[in-house]
Amino acid sequence: MTSESTSPALDVDKLARYLQQHVPGFHGPVQATKFAGGQSNPTFLLDTPGGRYVLRRQPPGQLLKSAHAVDREFRVLSALGQTPVPVARAWHLCEDREVIGSMFYLMSYEEGRIFWNPALPEIDRDARRDYYASIVTTLAALHDVDVDAAGLSDYGRPGNYFQRQIELWTRQYRAAETEQIGPMEALIEWLPAHCPADTQRPSLVHGDFRIDNLIFTNDAPRVRAVLDWELSTLGNPLADLAYFCMCLRLPSTGDITGLRDQDRSTLGIPEEEEMVAQYCELRGLPGIANWNFYLAFSFFRLASIAQGVKARALQGNASNASALEVGGMVEPLASLAVELIA
Numbered sequence: 589m590t591s592e593s594t595s596p597a598l599d600v601d602k603l604a605r606y607l608q609q610h611v612p613g614f615h616g617p618v619q620a621t622k623f624a625g626g627q628s629n630p631t632f633l634l635d636t637p638g639g640r641y642v643l644r645r646q647p648p649g650q651l652l653k654s655a656h657a658v659d660r661e662f663r664v665l666s667a668l669g670q671t672p673v674p675v676a677r678a679w680h681l682c683e684d685r686e687v688i689g690s691m692f693y694l695m696s697y698e699e700g701r702i703f704w705n706p707a708l709p710e711i712d713r714d715a716r717r718d719y720y721a722s723i724v725t726t727l728a729a730l731h732d733v734d735v736d737a738a739g740l741s742d743y744g745r746p747g748n749y750f751q752r753q754i755e756l757w758t759r760q761y762r763a764a765e766t767e768q769i770g771p772m773e774a775l776i777e778w779l780p781a782h783c784p785a786d787t788q789r790p791s792l793v794h795g796d797f798r799i800d801n802l803i804f805t806n807d808a809p810r811v812r813a814v815l816d817w818e819l820s821t822l823g824n825p826l827a828d829l830a831y832f833c834m835c836l837r838l839p840s841t842g843d844i845t846g847l848r849d850q851d852r853s854t855l856g857i858p859e860e861e862e863m864v865a866q867y868c869e870l871r872g873l874p875g876i877a878n879w880n881f882y883l884a885f886s887f888f889r890l891a892s893i894a895q896g897v898k899a900r901a902l903q904g905n906a907s908n909a910s911a912l913e914v915g916g917m918v919e920p921l922a923s924l925a926v927e928l929i930a
Contacts, residue, residue: 598632598643598688606687611680611694613638629658629818633697642676645692659683660743661817662693664792667738672729676813698813700803706835706847706857711809713856718809720858721866723802726811727832728870731791731825740792744822748786749793750885753827754779761892764899771922772895775888778929784878786824795819797828798835829867830882833860834890837883837924844890844917880928887925894918 604616619635620643634641646658658681665678677696685691701710708716735741745752758776794801796819803813836859838846852859858866868875876882898915 603643603688604636606682607680607694610682614641629661634694640697641679642695642697643692644695645688646690657818658691658693660820662695664740664743664817664820665693665695667740668730668733671733671738673733674726674811674813676815698803700805700812702800702803704800705845706799707840707850707855708857715809716856717858719804720863722804722809722811723799723832724863724866725870726802726814727794727797727828728867730794730814731828732871733792735790735792735822738792740822743792743820744790748783749790749823749827750783750786750881751780753823753889754783754885757889757892761895764892764896766895766899766902769919769922771919771926772888772891774926775884775891775922775929779881779885779888782878782881782929784881788824790822791825793821793823793825794828795821797832799832826876826882827885829864829876830879831886831889833863834883834886836860837887839920844894844914884925884928887921887928891918891921891925894921 598620600618600620601616603620604618607614607618608616614636615638616636621633621635623631623633629644630647632643632645634643644658644661662678662681665675668675669677676698679694679696681691681693682688683691703710703719708719711719733740735743761772761776794814794817796816797814801815802811803815804810805812835846836852836857837848838844839848840846840850847855847857864876864879867873894914894917898918901915
């Protein structure tokens with residue numbers, strides 16, 4: 589993990605006393621540094637004489653009932669620690685809001701590299717395909733987790749996953765709507781009418797599986813830890829695969845960076861068909877029907893999220909200076925989805 593900025597937001601002395609009582613081997617003093625970025629759950633690097641840890645907390649103040657559920661994140665990390673899925677070690681969940689002002693959990697610090705650009709400019713061309721192969725292998729391993737054996741059989745709601753998601757993100761979009769956008773209206777009509785039936789057992793779904801939510805080892809194309817489980821649930825695993833593959837179709841400029849119009853062969857990045865084929869082989873799938881639906885839904889969901897960012901920016905409540913730029917992506921994202929269903 590990288591990109592930290594100093595923050596005085598934690599009472600580190602009180603925190604150190606608490607963790608010394610509840611985490612084996614933990615002892616202060618503690619130096620806390622907030623990770624930069626737009627995480628909805630503030631995340632801190634803790635430096636101690638005995639090593640480094642990561643603390644992830646709910647933001648202080650009043651919260652929506654189901655938002656910022658760091659206890660769910662802790663639960664899924666704890667469960668995955670016994671599986672082949674690479675995650676940080678979950679050390680402790682504190683539900684006592686008196687300690688630092690909100691619920692938080694402590695996990696291991698995983699040394700490694702995070703890449704923000706899917707073109708992987710930091711990596712030699714000949715190695716980039718191996719990095720993508722590692723990503724797909726990690727995703728397949730996640731979706732192969734036996735949720736019953738992992739104690740996660742009640743981690744999501746029953747019923748058609750995509751049907752619920754379409755309803756959710758349509759509501760979210762309507763609540764944040766600032767103007768009528770033709771491509772979004774087309775998607776709101778088309779998606780529920782073409783939603784495939786869920787015919788397979790629900791898998792654990794990450795919900796935000798993209799390259800900058802992965803830590804790679806420093807010296808090899810291997811995923812060391814999957815980060816940010818805030819949106820995880822049980823559902824259709826193809827949502828994660830399509831969401832990740834969306835990076836191949838997103839514009840190469842702007843706040844949300846992708847690989848559209850770039851020569852992926854020259855870059856050494858595999859094509860979508862190759863990644864989908866690798867995923868299907870790893871999971872024993874004959875192929876994927878309705879692939880364009882899953883991609884279109886991914887663009888629709890991201891557009892709805894961007895609309896929420898735009899609405900908050902116009903209200904003066906946005907969390908970073910690029911919020912209006914993100915908000916400007918709503919129509920382009922929806923148009924990319926409409927291209928897939930035309």
